[in-house]
Amino acid sequence: MTSADDHLKTLFAHHEPPARDPAFATAVMERMARRRCLQDLGLLAGISSVGGAALWGLWPVVQPVLTALSGQLAPTAVALTVALSAVAILTGQFPWRTGEAA
Amino acid sequence: MKLEGVDEALVAAAQAGSTEAFSRLVDRHQQAVRAFLRRACGDWALADDLAQESFLTAWDRIGRLKAGASVRAWLCGIAYRKHLTARRSAVRSRIREQAYEAERPACDGGRPEDRLALEAAMAELPADQRACVALCLAADFSHAEAAEALALPLGTVKSHVTRGRARLLSMLGVEDDVR
Numbered sequence: 228m229t230s231a232d233d234h235l236k237t238l239f240a241h242h243e244p245p246a247r248d249p250a251f252a253t254a255v256m257e258r259m260a261r262r263r264c265l266q267d268l269g270l271l272a273g274i275s276s277v278g279g280a281a282l283w284g285l286w287p288v289v290q291p292v293l294t295a296l297s298g299q300l301a302p303t304a305v306a307l308t309v310a311l312s313a314v315a316i317l318t319g320q321f322p323w324r325t326g327e328a329a
Numbered sequence: 330m331k332l333e334g335v336d337e338a339l340v341a342a343a344q345a346g347s348t349e350a351f352s353r354l355v356d357r358h359q360q361a362v363r364a365f366l367r368r369a370c371g372d373w374a375l376a377d378d379l380a381q382e383s384f385l386t387a388w389d390r391i392g393r394l395k396a397g398a399s400v401r402a403w404l405c406g407i408a409y410r411k412h413l414t415a416r417r418s419a420v421r422s423r424i425r426e427q428a429y430e431a432e433r434p435a436c437d438g439g440r441p442e443d444r445l446a447l448e449a450a451m452a453e454l455p456a457d458q459r460a461c462v463a464l465c466l467a468a469d470f471s472h473a474e475a476a477e478a479l480a481l482p483l484g485t486v487k488s489h490v491t492r493g494r495a496r497l498l499s500m501l502g503v504e505d506d507v508r
Contacts (some may be wrong), residue, residue, distance in 0.1 A: 229506045231498055232466065238447040238501075239467035242367040244360050251363070251377070252355045255384045259348065262385065 336400045343391050351391065354400065355384050361401050361468060362408050368463035369412050369456070371448055379415055383408040402470070402478040409460055409479055416456065443501075450500035454493050457481065461489035462497065 244251070282289070336357070342350030362383060366376035386407050394403055451459055460479055464470040465486070470478070476486045498505050 231503050231505050232494075234501075234503050235447075235466055235494070235497060238443055239368065239463075241444050242364050242467070244363040244367075246360050247356065248359055249356075251359050251380075252352055255355050255359075255381050256348065256352050258381060258385055259351075259388055 337396065340391065340394055340400060341396075343388075344394070351388055354387075358401055358404050359384075362404050365405050365460075365463050365468060366408050366412060368451065368467055369409065369460050370416070371452055375415065379411045380408060383411050386411070399474055399477065402474045405464065405470075406478040406480065412460075413456065446501055447497070450497050453500065454496060457485075458489040458493045458496075461486050462493035465490045466494060466497075 336354070339350045339354050339357075343354060359380065363377055363380045366379050366383075367373050370376050370379070383404060387404055390407070394400070451462070454462065457479065461475055461481070464475040464478060465472060472483055472486050472490065475481075475490075476483045479486065481489075495505065
């Protein structure tokens with residue numbers, strides 16, 4: 228390396244950020260978490276919309292069946308829904324995130 | 330474990346979905362990516378913003394990174410493309426930069442007038458030449474590594490570095506002792 232190169236390197240050195248910058252890494256991870264949250268919300272909104280539309284379309288067919296079965300299935304369905312919601316909320320484990328680790 | 334080995338292990342963990350491993354990759358490579366962007370675009374606030382976006386894109390594409398590839402070159406490649414996109418759109422606020430400049434501590438990279446002269450000289454270089462200089466002269470990338478990061482032919486990188494170096498030295502009034 229020549230003295231001209233050394234001179235350039237000295238001048239370039241002032242662009243160098245610190246080797247460890249927890250604030251920068253935290254900012255990146257925060258943006259990642261925010262984006263993932265928005266993606267989850269979008270996904271949930273999409274699923275809800277599709278589910279709602281499907282239910283609305285199929286309601287004339289579904290309603291008589293549900294009416295016939297509601298007496299027997301309602302308590303089980305309610306218990307199952309509450310249990311699944313509690314597991315999802317308490318553990319943060321969602322079925323569509325099976326490939327991810329913390 | 331060698332540094333490349335640590336990177337490989339972290340990449341493998343991040344590819345399996347570990348955000349913790351990715352956070353360590355951010356920590357290990359933020360300096361190289363930010364320094365490259367600061368040299369390539371000259372706007373420190375924009376550079377740090379682009380560096381964050383580069384890491385977000387890297388997280389999305391981590392699955393495409395081949396085993397054994399240079400993580401630093403890969404990240405700088407993503408950063409360079411972000412820089413080119415931002416340069417083309419050129420719609421960024423200068424207010425943040427002014428606030429950032431006012432807050433940032435003084436650094437010891439030589440006299441202020443020399444630093445300003447370097448920044449002015451770098452601003453005169455074409456974008457790809459500037460990126461080659463930033464990687465090879467300032468960050469000790471090999472020509473091959475820079476060619477991989479910038480998706481440029483090896484010969485082009487070599488000529489950009491040679492010409493960029495000569496132009497910088499000439500504009501800074503430094504005698505070239507290679508000749």
